[in-house]
Amino acid sequence: MPHPRWDRIWTDVNLATMTDASLGIIEDGAIVSTGGRIAWVGRRADLPEAGKRMAGDIIRCGGAWLTPGLIDCHTHIVFGGDRSGDFRRRLRGESYGDIARAGGGIMSTVRATRDASNEELTVRAVARGAELAAWGVTTIEVKSGYGLDLPTELRMLDVAAGLADHLPVDISPTLLAAHAIPPEYAGRRAGYVRLVIDEIIPAALEQGRATAVDVFCEDIAFTPAESRAILEAGIGAGLHGRLHADQLSDLGGGALAAAAGARSADHVEYLSRDGVRAMAAAGVCAVLLPGAAYTLGADRRPPVGTLRQAGVTMALATDANPGSSPITNVGVILNLACILFGLTPEEALFGFTAAAARVLGLEADRGTLQPGKWADLALWNVRDLAELCYWVGASPLRSLVKHGVPRALGQSM
Numbered sequence: 001m002p003h004p005r006w007d008r009i010w011t012d013v014n015l016a017t018m019t020d021a022s023l024g025i026i027e028d029g030a031i032v033s034t035g036g037r038i039a040w041v042g043r044r045a046d047l048p049e050a051g052k053r054m055a056g057d058i059i060r061c062g063g064a065w066l067t068p069g070l071i072d073c074h075t076h077i078v079f080g081g082d083r084s085g086d087f088r089r090r091l092r093g094e095s096y097g098d099i100a101r102a103g104g105g106i107m108s109t110v111r112a113t114r115d116a117s118n119e120e121l122t123v124r125a126v127a128r129g130a131e132l133a134a135w136g137v138t139t140i141e142v143k144s145g146y147g148l149d150l151p152t153e154l155r156m157l158d159v160a161a162g163l164a165d166h167l168p169v170d171i172s173p174t175l176l177a178a179h180a181i182p183p184e185y186a187g188r189r190a191g192y193v194r195l196v197i198d199e200i201i202p203a204a205l206e207q208g209r210a211t212a213v214d215v216f217c218e219d220i221a222f223t224p225a226e227s228r229a230i231l232e233a234g235i236g237a238g239l240h241g242r243l244h245a246d247q248l249s250d251l252g253g254g255a256l257a258a259a260a261g262a263r264s265a266d267h268v269e270y271l272s273r274d275g276v277r278a279m280a281a282a283g284v285c286a287v288l289l290p291g292a293a294y295t296l297g298a299d300r301r302p303p304v305g306t307l308r309q310a311g312v313t314m315a316l317a318t319d320a321n322p323g324s325s326p327i328t329n330v331g332v333i334l335n336l337a338c339i340l341f342g343l344t345p346e347e348a349l350f351g352f353t354a355a356a357a358r359v360l361g362l363e364a365d366r367g368t369l370q371p372g373k374w375a376d377l378a379l380w381n382v383r384d385l386a387e388l389c390y391w392v393g394a395s396p397l398r399s400l401v402k403h404g405v406p407r408a409l410g411q412s413m
């Protein structure tokens with residue numbers, strides 16, 4: 001049988017294929033791409049000779065480590081303005097919740113985002129996305145949620161999707177119209193919930209950008225009943241469901257995500273044992289966001305040991321946003337995951353690849369190094385993969401490959 005044409009081979013490389021919890025390691029391996037997808041993965045010694053002769057490009061990696069391109073499955077990188085004012089207030093002792101109730105917090109970013117042009121939003125978000133890409137990220141989930149009206153929510157989804165024109169990444173936009181009750185609806189919460197369900201979700205579906213719906217379930221945001229109604233409306237319309245759950249208090253968010261059929265419950269510092277059980281039974285992933293726990297000085301940690309025991313898939317993400325996690329450095333997040341949350345380096349790296357793909361419903365074509373998936377690759381200048389979690393500072397990324405093509409790092413606008 002004639003050999004399919006091979007475009008590119010990376011060889012003399014150690015592979016973390018992420019096909020199992022011990023990262024599916026193949027030392028002294030090789031990986032081949034054809035048409036942007038992975039055509040072959042294995043030990044270098046097993047690489048078929050015929051294919052080697054047909055490769056357009058052979059890249060010798062000198063024993064470096066290769067992982068799938070990282071997947072940041074929870075970000076809010078499209079927004080206007082900044083929250084340095086909140087930062088100062090928190091340093092003086094005000095809490096995230098107090099600031100939000102006083103009209104700061106998310107609402108101050110909503111005002112700045114409504115005032116910003118698409119061009120302004122894009123330029124700032126591209127810079128943030130470029131920092132993620134410099135850390136090996138090739139897929140970014142981006143949430144709306146700083147518009148809280150129909151036109152601005154759609155505009156945010158449009159800007160998010162457009163980031164892929166400027167960066168070597170795929171974007172997975174999520175509708176988070178239920179991030180806060182906007183001031184226009186003060187005292188009329190039910191009216192805003194109706195607006196989200198009856199108008200914003202259908203309009204987002206018609207626009208065709210969003211692939212998921214998310215809700216901030218918290219006493220400063222949406223009640224469990226409101227959250228459930230919005231989640232079920234979005235999931236019923238064909239979107240993946242996500243939930244900001246049990247971050248600042250235990251509102252039964254984990255169990256709610258399970259009952260509504262969501263793919264993930266995110267934050268989960270206050271997740272109860274019952275919540276863990278419900279998530280395990282329903283196959284709901286936990287998305288751990290140590291950047292927010294660190295920034296807000298959270299007094300609780302997610303129940304990592306219980307989640308682990310119950311076999312709940314744990315993903316990890318930056319939660320990059322102006323308020324609770326102003327962090328686009330993936331190394332800091334990997335480090336915090338280990339030190340603050342007690343993840344092993346393997347759990348942290350699995351959480352930023354295979355588990356994250358599952359959260360986004362993209363596991364069929366990314367997150368592991370397996371034939372048929374996108375050849376989205378990150379090549380690292382490290383001798384031990386734990387170094388990705390251990391050093392805090394500059395990115396050890398040597399090369400980023402998107403759809404089989406090595407990409408220059410740095411932004412293009």
Ligand code: NIG
Nearest residue numbers: 106216244292319321323324
């Ligand atoms: O994931 N918790 C709600 N949403 C974001 C924070 C957004 C903000 O403070 O602007 C989060 O932490």
Ligand code: FE
Nearest residue numbers: 074076244319
């Ligand atoms: Fe968030």
